Amino acid sequence: MLDEVEGWLRRRSWSAADRPLRTLCAAKEAAGAAGTISVVLPALDEESTVGGIVSVIRRELMERVPLVDELVVLDSGSGDRTAEVAAAAGARVVHRDAILPRVPSVPGKGEVLWRSLLVTSGEIVCFVDADLREFSADFVSGIVGPLLTDPDLQLVKAMYDRPLETEGAVVPAGGGRVTELVARPLLNLHWPQLAGFVQPLGGEYAARRSLLERLHFPTGYGVELGLLVDALGEAGLDALAQVDVGVRHHRHQDGQALGRMAATIYRTALERLVRTGRLKGEDDLVRPLLTQFSRTAAERPGQGGGFAPHTHAVPALERPPMTSVPEYRARRAA
Numbered sequence: 001m002l003d004e005v006e007g008w009l010r011r012r013s014w015s016a017a018d019r020p021l022r023t024l025c026a027a028k029e030a031a032g033a034a035g036t037i038s039v040v041l042p043a044l045d046e047e048s049t050v051g052g053i054v055s056v057i058r059r060e061l062m063e064r065v066p067l068v069d070e071l072v073v074l075d076s077g078s079g080d081r082t083a084e085v086a087a088a089a090g091a092r093v094v095h096r097d098a099i100l101p102r103v104p105s106v107p108g109k110g111e112v113l114w115r116s117l118l119v120t121s122g123e124i125v126c127f128v129d130a131d132l133r134e135f136s137a138d139f140v141s142g143i144v145g146p147l148l149t150d151p152d153l154q155l156v157k158a159m160y161d162r163p164l165e166t167e168g169a170v171v172p173a174g175g176g177r178v179t180e181l182v183a184r185p186l187l188n189l190h191w192p193q194l195a196g197f198v199q200p201l202g203g204e205y206a207a208r209r210s211l212l213e214r215l216h217f218p219t220g221y222g223v224e225l226g227l228l229v230d231a232l233g234e235a236g237l238d239a240l241a242q243v244d245v246g247v248r249h250h251r252h253q254d255g256q257a258l259g260r261m262a263a264t265i266y267r268t269a270l271e272r273l274v275r276t277g278r279l280k281g282e283d284d285l286v287r288p289l290l291t292q293f294s295r296t297a298a299e300r301p302g303q304g305g306g307f308a309p310h311t312h313a314v315p316a317l318e319r320p321p322m323t324s325v326p327e328y329r330a331r332r333a334a
Protein backbone atom coordinates (compact mmCIF):
# COMPACT_ATOMS: atom_id res chain seq x y z
CA MET A 1 0.00 0.00 0.00
CA LEU A 2 1.36 3.45 -0.82
CA ASP A 3 2.72 5.45 2.12
CA GLU A 4 0.22 8.14 1.13
CA VAL A 5 -2.62 5.66 1.55
CA GLU A 6 -1.32 4.42 4.89
CA GLY A 7 -1.32 8.01 6.10
CA TRP A 8 -4.77 8.55 4.62
CA LEU A 9 -6.09 5.53 6.48
CA ARG A 10 -4.90 7.02 9.74
CA ARG A 11 -6.30 10.49 9.00
CA ARG A 12 -9.48 9.74 7.09
CA SER A 13 -10.98 6.53 8.52
CA TRP A 14 -13.39 6.77 11.44
CA SER A 15 -16.20 4.99 13.26
CA ALA A 16 -19.76 6.31 13.37
CA ALA A 17 -19.37 6.53 17.17
CA ASP A 18 -16.61 9.14 16.76
CA ARG A 19 -19.24 11.80 16.03
CA PRO A 20 -22.26 11.51 18.35
CA LEU A 21 -25.58 12.86 17.09
CA ARG A 22 -25.48 15.84 19.45
CA THR A 23 -22.14 16.85 17.93
CA LEU A 24 -23.61 16.55 14.44
CA CYS A 25 -26.69 18.61 15.27
CA ALA A 26 -24.51 21.37 16.70
CA ALA A 27 -22.26 21.27 13.63
CA LYS A 28 -25.31 21.34 11.35
CA GLU A 29 -26.68 24.42 13.08
CA ALA A 30 -23.31 26.17 12.86
CA ALA A 31 -22.97 25.27 9.18
CA GLY A 32 -26.26 26.91 8.17
CA ALA A 33 -27.15 26.28 4.50
CA ALA A 34 -23.95 24.30 3.98
CA GLY A 35 -25.27 21.77 6.49
CA THR A 36 -28.56 20.98 4.73
CA ILE A 37 -28.90 17.26 4.05
CA SER A 38 -30.87 15.34 1.41
CA VAL A 39 -31.07 11.56 1.65
CA VAL A 40 -31.80 9.73 -1.61
CA LEU A 41 -32.81 6.08 -1.95
CA PRO A 42 -32.55 4.69 -5.48
CA ALA A 43 -35.22 2.01 -5.66
CA LEU A 44 -36.11 -0.63 -8.23
CA ASP A 45 -38.71 -3.10 -6.94
CA GLU A 46 -37.79 -2.68 -3.27
CA GLU A 47 -41.28 -2.85 -1.71
CA SER A 48 -40.12 -5.35 0.91
CA THR A 49 -37.36 -3.18 2.38
CA VAL A 50 -37.80 0.47 1.39
CA GLY A 51 -40.48 1.19 4.00
CA GLY A 52 -38.34 0.04 6.90
CA ILE A 53 -35.39 2.18 5.81
CA VAL A 54 -37.56 5.26 5.29
CA SER A 55 -39.23 4.80 8.68
CA VAL A 56 -35.92 4.60 10.53
CA ILE A 57 -34.52 7.70 8.82
CA ARG A 58 -37.70 9.68 9.45
CA ARG A 59 -38.02 8.63 13.07
CA GLU A 60 -34.36 8.83 14.11
CA LEU A 61 -32.96 11.62 11.92
CA MET A 62 -35.93 13.86 11.08
CA GLU A 63 -38.31 13.62 14.03
CA ARG A 64 -36.14 12.68 17.00
CA VAL A 65 -33.31 14.98 15.86
CA PRO A 66 -33.55 17.41 12.91
CA LEU A 67 -30.45 16.12 11.10
CA VAL A 68 -31.93 15.20 7.71
CA ASP A 69 -33.85 17.88 5.81
CA GLU A 70 -35.38 15.84 3.01
CA LEU A 71 -35.85 12.16 2.25
CA VAL A 72 -36.51 11.14 -1.35
CA VAL A 73 -37.07 7.73 -2.88
CA LEU A 74 -36.15 7.81 -6.56
CA ASP A 75 -38.36 5.25 -8.29
CA SER A 76 -36.24 3.61 -10.96
CA GLY A 77 -39.19 2.13 -12.86
CA SER A 78 -40.48 -0.27 -10.22
CA GLY A 79 -43.20 -2.72 -11.11
CA ASP A 80 -44.16 -3.47 -7.51
CA ARG A 81 -45.54 -1.30 -4.67
CA THR A 82 -42.23 0.47 -3.95
CA ALA A 83 -43.71 3.95 -4.46
CA GLU A 84 -46.77 3.31 -2.30
CA VAL A 85 -44.78 1.71 0.49
CA ALA A 86 -42.14 4.46 0.49
CA ALA A 87 -44.75 7.23 0.51
CA ALA A 88 -46.70 5.57 3.31
CA ALA A 89 -43.49 5.42 5.37
CA GLY A 90 -42.95 9.15 4.89
CA ALA A 91 -40.65 9.62 1.91
CA ARG A 92 -41.21 11.94 -1.01
CA VAL A 93 -41.30 9.62 -4.02
CA VAL A 94 -40.23 10.80 -7.47
CA HIS A 95 -40.32 8.65 -10.58
CA ARG A 96 -37.30 8.88 -12.84
CA ASP A 97 -39.52 9.74 -15.84
CA ALA A 98 -40.88 12.79 -14.05
CA ILE A 99 -37.41 14.37 -13.93
CA LEU A 100 -35.98 16.22 -16.94
CA PRO A 101 -38.43 14.62 -19.43
CA ARG A 102 -36.64 16.21 -22.42
CA VAL A 103 -33.88 13.67 -21.72
CA PRO A 104 -35.65 10.29 -21.76
CA SER A 105 -34.50 8.16 -18.86
CA VAL A 106 -32.65 4.87 -19.28
CA PRO A 107 -32.55 1.90 -16.89
CA GLY A 108 -29.86 1.97 -14.27
CA LYS A 109 -28.95 2.97 -10.75
CA GLY A 110 -26.63 5.77 -11.78
CA GLU A 111 -29.37 7.28 -13.92
CA VAL A 112 -31.61 7.84 -10.90
CA LEU A 113 -28.77 9.06 -8.69
CA TRP A 114 -27.93 11.67 -11.34
CA ARG A 115 -31.55 12.75 -11.71
CA SER A 116 -31.94 12.98 -7.94
CA LEU A 117 -29.71 16.06 -7.97
CA LEU A 118 -32.43 17.87 -9.90
CA VAL A 119 -35.17 17.21 -7.34
CA THR A 120 -33.23 17.69 -4.10
CA SER A 121 -31.76 20.82 -2.53
CA GLY A 122 -29.47 19.75 0.30
CA GLU A 123 -25.87 20.91 0.07
CA ILE A 124 -24.95 17.46 1.36
CA VAL A 125 -26.46 14.55 -0.59
CA CYS A 126 -26.48 11.08 0.98
CA PHE A 127 -27.19 7.96 -1.10
CA VAL A 128 -28.55 4.83 0.58
CA ASP A 129 -29.54 1.60 -1.14
CA ALA A 130 -33.18 0.62 -0.69
CA ASP A 131 -32.60 -3.13 -0.34
CA LEU A 132 -30.94 -2.97 3.08
CA ARG A 133 -32.22 -5.04 5.99
CA GLU A 134 -31.61 -4.43 9.70
CA PHE A 135 -30.94 -0.82 8.66
CA SER A 136 -29.44 1.51 11.26
CA ALA A 137 -29.62 5.31 11.22
CA ASP A 138 -25.83 5.20 11.72
CA PHE A 139 -25.60 4.38 8.01
CA VAL A 140 -26.67 7.97 7.36
CA SER A 141 -25.43 9.92 10.40
CA GLY A 142 -22.07 8.14 10.23
CA ILE A 143 -21.30 9.28 6.71
CA VAL A 144 -22.82 12.77 6.74
CA GLY A 145 -21.09 13.48 10.07
CA PRO A 146 -17.59 14.21 8.75
CA LEU A 147 -19.05 16.49 6.06
CA LEU A 148 -20.69 18.53 8.84
CA THR A 149 -17.59 18.76 11.02
CA ASP A 150 -14.76 18.86 8.46
CA PRO A 151 -15.13 21.56 5.77
CA ASP A 152 -12.18 20.11 3.84
CA LEU A 153 -13.98 16.83 3.14
CA GLN A 154 -16.01 16.35 -0.04
CA LEU A 155 -17.09 12.70 -0.10
CA VAL A 156 -17.47 10.04 2.61
CA LYS A 157 -18.16 6.34 2.03
CA ALA A 158 -19.54 3.87 4.52
CA MET A 159 -17.51 0.80 5.35
CA TYR A 160 -18.95 -2.33 6.92
CA ASP A 161 -18.82 -6.08 7.15
CA ARG A 162 -20.69 -7.67 4.29
CA PRO A 163 -21.92 -11.19 5.05
CA LEU A 164 -23.25 -13.13 2.07
CA GLU A 165 -26.68 -14.24 3.22
CA THR A 166 -28.63 -16.60 1.00
CA GLU A 167 -31.43 -19.06 1.79
CA GLY A 168 -30.36 -20.62 5.05
CA ALA A 169 -26.63 -19.98 4.60
CA VAL A 170 -24.48 -17.10 5.85
CA VAL A 171 -20.90 -16.63 4.73
CA PRO A 172 -19.27 -13.98 6.96
CA ALA A 173 -17.46 -11.40 4.78
CA GLY A 174 -18.65 -13.33 1.72
CA GLY A 175 -20.50 -10.33 0.31
CA GLY A 176 -19.10 -7.64 -1.93
CA ARG A 177 -18.28 -10.23 -4.58
CA VAL A 178 -17.81 -7.74 -7.42
CA THR A 179 -15.82 -5.54 -5.06
CA GLU A 180 -13.38 -8.30 -4.23
CA LEU A 181 -13.13 -9.87 -7.69
CA VAL A 182 -13.22 -6.80 -9.93
CA ALA A 183 -13.33 -3.35 -8.33
CA ARG A 184 -10.62 -3.74 -5.70
CA PRO A 185 -8.11 -5.23 -8.16
CA LEU A 186 -8.90 -2.52 -10.74
CA LEU A 187 -8.49 0.27 -8.19
CA ASN A 188 -5.27 -1.16 -6.76
CA LEU A 189 -3.72 -1.61 -10.16
CA HIS A 190 -4.87 1.63 -11.80
CA TRP A 191 -5.81 4.01 -8.95
CA PRO A 192 -3.67 2.83 -5.98
CA GLN A 193 -4.47 6.01 -4.06
CA LEU A 194 -7.97 4.51 -3.59
CA ALA A 195 -6.65 1.20 -2.26
CA GLY A 196 -7.53 2.25 1.30
CA PHE A 197 -11.28 2.17 0.68
CA VAL A 198 -12.71 -0.87 2.41
CA GLN A 199 -15.99 -0.77 0.45
CA PRO A 200 -15.37 1.20 -2.75
CA LEU A 201 -18.61 -0.06 -4.31
CA GLY A 202 -20.75 0.41 -1.23
CA GLY A 203 -24.07 2.05 -2.00
CA GLU A 204 -24.03 4.27 1.10
CA TYR A 205 -22.03 7.44 0.64
CA ALA A 206 -22.48 11.15 1.16
CA ALA A 207 -20.94 14.02 -0.73
CA ARG A 208 -21.15 17.75 -1.11
CA ARG A 209 -23.46 18.77 -3.91
CA SER A 210 -20.73 21.15 -5.09
CA LEU A 211 -18.67 18.06 -5.94
CA LEU A 212 -21.42 15.77 -7.26
CA GLU A 213 -22.75 18.40 -9.66
CA ARG A 214 -19.32 18.54 -11.35
CA LEU A 215 -19.04 14.80 -11.93
CA HIS A 216 -20.14 12.53 -14.75
CA PHE A 217 -22.62 9.83 -13.66
CA PRO A 218 -22.37 6.40 -15.28
CA THR A 219 -26.02 5.45 -15.72
CA GLY A 220 -25.67 1.83 -14.59
CA TYR A 221 -23.80 -0.04 -11.88
CA GLY A 222 -20.57 1.70 -12.81
CA VAL A 223 -21.72 4.74 -10.87
CA GLU A 224 -19.90 3.98 -7.62
CA LEU A 225 -16.58 3.23 -9.25
CA GLY A 226 -16.94 6.15 -11.65
CA LEU A 227 -17.81 8.69 -8.97
CA LEU A 228 -15.02 7.52 -6.67
CA VAL A 229 -12.34 7.66 -9.36
CA ASP A 230 -13.56 11.03 -10.61
CA ALA A 231 -13.86 12.44 -7.07
CA LEU A 232 -10.20 11.54 -6.56
CA GLY A 233 -9.32 13.46 -9.69
CA GLU A 234 -11.53 16.45 -8.86
CA ALA A 235 -10.92 16.80 -5.12
CA GLY A 236 -7.83 14.75 -4.21
CA LEU A 237 -7.47 11.88 -1.76
CA ASP A 238 -7.53 13.99 1.39
CA ALA A 239 -11.02 15.28 0.50
CA LEU A 240 -12.28 11.70 0.67
CA ALA A 241 -12.96 9.61 3.79
CA GLN A 242 -14.70 6.50 5.09
CA VAL A 243 -16.67 5.64 8.23
CA ASP A 244 -17.26 2.25 9.83
CA VAL A 245 -21.01 1.78 10.38
CA GLY A 246 -21.03 -1.90 11.34
CA VAL A 247 -22.63 -4.66 9.26
CA ARG A 248 -24.53 -4.37 5.99
CA HIS A 249 -27.30 -6.83 5.25
CA HIS A 250 -28.82 -6.58 1.79
CA ARG A 251 -30.44 -8.62 -0.96
CA HIS A 252 -27.86 -10.44 -3.05
CA GLN A 253 -28.09 -10.84 -6.79
CA ASP A 254 -27.13 -14.09 -8.49
CA GLY A 255 -23.72 -14.70 -10.04
CA GLN A 256 -24.71 -13.93 -13.62
CA ALA A 257 -26.33 -10.65 -12.60
CA LEU A 258 -23.07 -9.75 -10.86
CA GLY A 259 -21.20 -10.82 -13.99
CA ARG A 260 -23.12 -8.21 -15.96
CA MET A 261 -22.45 -5.71 -13.18
CA ALA A 262 -18.75 -6.54 -13.29
CA ALA A 263 -18.61 -6.02 -17.06
CA THR A 264 -20.19 -2.59 -16.69
CA ILE A 265 -17.82 -1.65 -13.89
CA TYR A 266 -14.84 -2.80 -15.94
CA ARG A 267 -16.06 -0.76 -18.90
CA THR A 268 -16.48 2.27 -16.65
CA ALA A 269 -12.87 1.88 -15.51
CA LEU A 270 -11.70 1.44 -19.11
CA GLU A 271 -13.47 4.64 -20.10
CA ARG A 272 -11.52 6.52 -17.43
CA LEU A 273 -8.23 5.02 -18.47
CA VAL A 274 -8.95 6.17 -22.05
CA ARG A 275 -10.20 9.58 -20.89
CA THR A 276 -6.97 10.20 -18.98
CA GLY A 277 -4.81 9.01 -21.86
CA ARG A 278 -3.52 5.93 -20.09
CA LEU A 279 -5.08 3.73 -22.74
CA LYS A 280 -5.66 4.29 -26.43
CA GLY A 281 -9.22 4.99 -27.61
CA GLU A 282 -12.15 2.66 -27.86
CA ASP A 283 -10.19 0.21 -30.01
CA ASP A 284 -9.04 -1.30 -26.75
CA LEU A 285 -12.58 -2.49 -26.26
CA VAL A 286 -13.34 -5.06 -28.95
CA ARG A 287 -17.06 -5.65 -28.31
CA PRO A 288 -19.30 -4.16 -25.56
CA LEU A 289 -21.17 -7.45 -25.23
CA LEU A 290 -21.20 -10.21 -22.65
CA THR A 291 -22.37 -13.75 -23.44
CA GLN A 292 -23.46 -15.96 -20.54
CA PHE A 293 -24.85 -19.48 -20.57
CA SER A 294 -27.74 -21.45 -19.10
CA ARG A 295 -28.50 -25.15 -19.20
CA THR A 296 -31.11 -25.94 -21.85
CA ALA A 297 -34.19 -27.99 -20.94
CA ALA A 298 -32.92 -31.08 -22.67
CA GLU A 299 -29.46 -31.99 -23.89
CA ARG A 300 -29.28 -31.68 -27.66
CA PRO A 301 -26.43 -33.87 -28.88
CA GLY A 302 -24.75 -32.52 -31.99
CA GLN A 303 -26.24 -29.05 -31.48
CA GLY A 304 -23.76 -27.47 -29.06
CA GLY A 305 -24.59 -29.71 -26.13
CA GLY A 306 -26.97 -28.68 -23.35
CA PHE A 307 -26.13 -25.01 -22.82
CA ALA A 308 -27.78 -21.97 -24.40
CA PRO A 309 -25.92 -18.63 -24.82
CA HIS A 310 -27.47 -15.35 -23.73
CA THR A 311 -25.78 -12.17 -24.91
CA HIS A 312 -26.15 -8.89 -23.07
CA ALA A 313 -25.05 -5.38 -23.99
CA VAL A 314 -22.50 -3.86 -21.62
CA PRO A 315 -23.72 -0.27 -21.35
CA ALA A 316 -21.41 2.66 -20.76
CA LEU A 317 -23.75 5.63 -21.15
CA GLU A 318 -22.70 8.45 -18.83
CA ARG A 319 -24.65 11.55 -17.88
CA PRO A 320 -22.81 14.89 -17.94
CA PRO A 321 -22.15 16.99 -14.86
CA MET A 322 -25.40 18.52 -13.64
CA THR A 323 -23.78 21.95 -13.87
CA SER A 324 -24.04 21.56 -17.65
CA VAL A 325 -27.83 21.10 -17.50
CA PRO A 326 -29.71 24.44 -17.94
CA GLU A 327 -32.68 23.29 -15.90
CA TYR A 328 -30.33 22.48 -13.01
CA ARG A 329 -28.59 25.83 -13.19
CA ALA A 330 -31.95 27.62 -13.29
CA ARG A 331 -33.19 25.69 -10.26
CA ARG A 332 -30.04 26.48 -8.31
CA ALA A 333 -30.26 30.17 -9.26
CA ALA A 334 -33.90 30.48 -8.18
Ligand SMILES: O=c1ccn([C@@H]2O[C@H](COP(=O)(O)OP(=O)(O)O)[C@@H](O)[C@H]2O)c(=O)[nH]1
Nearest residue numbers: 042043044046076107108109129130131253
Ligand atom coordinates in the same frame (compact mmCIF):
# COMPACT_ATOMS: atom_id res chain seq x y z
O1 LIG B 1 -31.64 -0.01 -12.32
C1 LIG B 1 -31.51 0.06 -11.09
C2 LIG B 1 -30.77 -0.91 -10.34
C3 LIG B 1 -30.68 -0.79 -8.98
N1 LIG B 1 -31.31 0.25 -8.34
C4 LIG B 1 -31.24 0.38 -6.88
O2 LIG B 1 -29.88 0.55 -6.51
C5 LIG B 1 -29.63 -0.09 -5.26
C6 LIG B 1 -28.51 -1.10 -5.43
O3 LIG B 1 -28.90 -2.01 -6.43
P1 LIG B 1 -28.75 -3.61 -6.19
O4 LIG B 1 -29.27 -3.95 -4.85
O5 LIG B 1 -29.34 -4.27 -7.38
O6 LIG B 1 -27.17 -3.77 -6.22
P2 LIG B 1 -26.32 -4.78 -5.31
O7 LIG B 1 -26.39 -4.21 -3.92
O8 LIG B 1 -26.95 -6.12 -5.42
O9 LIG B 1 -24.97 -4.70 -5.91
C7 LIG B 1 -30.95 -0.72 -4.83
O10 LIG B 1 -31.60 0.18 -3.96
C8 LIG B 1 -31.71 -0.86 -6.14
O11 LIG B 1 -33.12 -0.84 -5.96
C9 LIG B 1 -32.01 1.21 -9.06
O12 LIG B 1 -32.55 2.16 -8.47
N2 LIG B 1 -32.10 1.08 -10.42
Ligand SMILES: O=C(O)[C@@H](COP(=O)(O)O)O[C@H]1O[C@H](CO)[C@@H](O)[C@H](O)[C@H]1O
Nearest residue numbers: 175176177178179201203221224252253
Ligand atom coordinates in the same frame (compact mmCIF):
# COMPACT_ATOMS: atom_id res chain seq x y z
O1 LIG C 1 -20.02 -4.68 -3.79
C1 LIG C 1 -20.40 -5.59 -4.55
O2 LIG C 1 -19.64 -6.48 -4.97
C2 LIG C 1 -21.85 -5.62 -5.09
C3 LIG C 1 -22.47 -7.01 -4.87
O3 LIG C 1 -22.53 -7.27 -3.50
P1 LIG C 1 -22.86 -8.76 -2.96
O4 LIG C 1 -21.78 -9.69 -3.49
O5 LIG C 1 -24.23 -9.14 -3.48
O6 LIG C 1 -22.83 -8.60 -1.46
O7 LIG C 1 -22.66 -4.63 -4.43
C4 LIG C 1 -22.34 -3.28 -4.61
O8 LIG C 1 -22.08 -2.96 -5.94
C5 LIG C 1 -22.95 -2.12 -6.70
C6 LIG C 1 -22.15 -1.58 -7.89
O9 LIG C 1 -21.24 -0.60 -7.47
C7 LIG C 1 -23.54 -0.99 -5.89
O10 LIG C 1 -24.47 -0.23 -6.69
C8 LIG C 1 -24.27 -1.60 -4.71
O11 LIG C 1 -24.81 -0.53 -3.91
C9 LIG C 1 -23.33 -2.40 -3.85
O12 LIG C 1 -24.15 -3.18 -3.00
